[in-house]
Amino acid sequence: MAKERFFLIYQEASDEECLLTIQPYTDExxxxxxxxxxxxxxxxxxxxxxxxxxxxxLRLAVELTEAEDPE
Numbered sequence: 001m002a003k004e005r006f007f008l009i010y011q012e013a014s015d016e017e018c019l020l021t022i023q024p025y026t027d028e029x030x031x032x033x034x035x036x037x038x039x040x041x042x043x044x045x046x047x048x049x050x051x052x053x054x055x056x057x058l059r060l061a062v063e064l065t066e067a068e069d070p071e
Contacts, residue, residue, distance in 0.1 A: 006031050007054060010038060010046035
């Protein structure tokens with residue numbers, strides 16, 4: 001039987017990129033340390049999911065249009 005884990009999910013964004021991270025933890029102490037590190041980087045919004053096994057599908061839609069140059 002699979003051991004229960006915690007999944008820490010958070011997003012970091014800048015002008016150049018947006019990064020979504022899903023990190024599994026089996027130890028509550030390691031999870032608490034990771035949350036402290038996030039707070040040190042001023043990431044204040046995150047989600048913790050508790051579960052045994054997870055699968056994920058990524059669905060992404062991006063619409064690009066040509067930018068107009070200001071003169």
